[in-house]
Amino acid sequence: MKALIPxxxxxxxxxxxxxxxxxEMLPIGTRPAIARIVDEAAEAGVDEVVVxxxxxxPLLKRWFEMEPARVRIAWVDQLEQHGLGHAVLQAAGxxxxxxxxxxxxxxxxxxxxxNASAAMCAVSxxxxxxxxxxxxxxxxxxVSRYGVLKPADSSKVGRADCPDGASHFLLSxxxxxxxxxxxxxxxxxxxxxxxxxxxxxxxxxQEAGVGGEIQLTDAIRRMMSEEPVYGYVYPGKRQxxxxxxxxxxxxxxxxxxx
Numbered sequence: 001m002k003a004l005i006p007x008x009x010x011x012x013x014x015x016x017x018x019x020x021x022x023x024e025m026l027p028i029g030t031r032p033a034i035a036r037i038v039d040e041a042a043e044a045g046v047d048e049v050v051v052x053x054x055x056x057x058p059l060l061k062r063w064f065e066m067e068p069a070r071v072r073i074a075w076v077d078q079l080e081q082h083g084l085g086h087a088v089l090q091a092a093g094x095x096x097x098x099x100x101x102x103x104x105x106x107x108x109x110x111x112x113x114x115n116a117s118a119a120m121c122a123v124s125x126x127x128x129x130x131x132x133x134x135x136x137x138x139x140x141x142x143v144s145r146y147g148v149l150k151p152a153d154s155s156k157v158g159r160a161d162c163p164d165g166a167s168h169f170l171l172s173x174x175x176x177x178x179x180x181x182x183x184x185x186x187x188x189x190x191x192x193x194x195x196x197x198x199x200x201x202x203x204x205x206q207e208a209g210v211g212g213e214i215q216l217t218d219a220i221r222r223m224m225s226e227e228p229v230y231g232y233v234y235p236g237k238r239q240x241x242x243x244x245x246x247x248x249x250x251x252x253x254x255x256x257x258x
Contacts, residue, residue, distance in 0.1 A: 001100040003041040003117075006087040007034060007107035008054040008078040013243040022057045024107045026241055028254045031067075033241050034060060036254075037105050038069045044117035046103060048072040050094045052087050055079070083213025085203050092200040101129055101194045104216075109191025112253035114236030120194045123168055123232050131199075131229040133171070133220070134192030136238060143183040147217040148175050149231045150184030168232040171224060176210045176217040187231055189217070190238040198223060 011018030014026075024034040038049050049071055053060050064073050078090045088104065095102055101124055103117055120132045135149055150173035173184060193216070202219040209215040220229060239253055240246035 001044075001046050001103065001121075002095060002098060003044075003046040003049045003103040003105060004088060004091050004095075005034065005037060005041075005049060005051045005105050005107050006078075006084060007051050007057070007060060008081060008087055009108070009242075010081075011108075011242065014247070022059055023242055024057075025059050025063065026247060028110065028241075028250060029257055032063055033110055033250075034107055035063065035067065035069070036110055037107065038071065038073070040111065040115055040117050041103060041105060042070040043115050044103065044121050046071055046117075048074060050074045050076060050091045051107075052076045052078050052090050082208070083211070083215055085206055085214035085216040085219055088216055089200065089203040089214070092203070095197055095200060098197050100197070101131060102197055102199065104193040104195065106191040108240060108242035110239040110241060110250055110254070111192070111234070111236040112239055112250070114234065116190075116192045116234035116236055116238075117194075119234050120192060120232055123230065124194050127228070127230060131196050131220075131223070131227065132168075132194040132232050133174070133229065134190050134194075134234045135187045135231045136190040136233060137186050138188050140180050140183065140186050143180055143186055143188060144177050146177065146188035147215075148178055148183045148185060149187040149189070150174065151187070151231065168230055171229045171231050173224070174217050174221050174229075176215045187233075190234070191240075192234065193220075195220065196223065196227060198226070 011023035025032040152170040152172040209218045239250035
């Protein structure tokens with residue numbers, strides 16, 4: 001199985017620091033964030049990680065030249081940025097012919113207290129290698145910041161057949177950054193996806209959505225018409241290191257971990 005880490009973003013929420021140091025290179029203990037994300041993928045059974053990066057971020061490659069990862073690392077440059085869906089699409093060639101689901105780990109999202117990727121893989125296998133979107137709940141006043149999930153039947157949001165007993169559910173829709181009054185739930189995407197390789201087919205002709213960008217959410221929404229997609233509240237807690245406040249919380253969460 002292969003994983004994909006989108007890591008070409010400018011890190012504007014952490015500017016001007018990120019004009020010099022990529023946010024993915026922010027230290028968490030003695031190692032950069034991206035190294036810990038690669039470790040999560042490796043522990044989930046991935047044997048190759050494709051990093052979508054920018055020519056302006058040579059430090060990412062330099063780190064793995066200095067400290068080789070436990071898995072193969074492949075690099076794809078994203079020369080222009082037009083949303084997360086566009087970033088994922090840049091790596092399509094690296095997944096040509098793959099039958100396994102594609103594990104996508106956002107480069108500015110760490111998970112403390114558990115391996116979200118390994119747990120999502122187990123849920124996927126329990127449902128015939130179905131696509132799984134890692135999620136969390138947030139207050140309704142914050143849903144407009146996220147992709148928001150709609151359970152197919154809210155009365156069946158539960159724990160049956162889930163390997164670690166956590167909440168998971170079949171989805172009927174996913175909406176990118178809706179207004180609070182339009183949000184179908186308060187389950188939001190939390191930095192981890194395990195998607196059918198068919199996602200690349202949908203991304204190739206995906207029209208721009210919210211913000212004039214190619215949204216991964218919109219392609220997933222179209223894919224739902226062809227095959228089941230599940231939401232899963234994974235173990236652990238997402239740490240958003242893309243902004244100073246989130247980064248400080250991540251340092252606390254990983255304190256004492258080498």
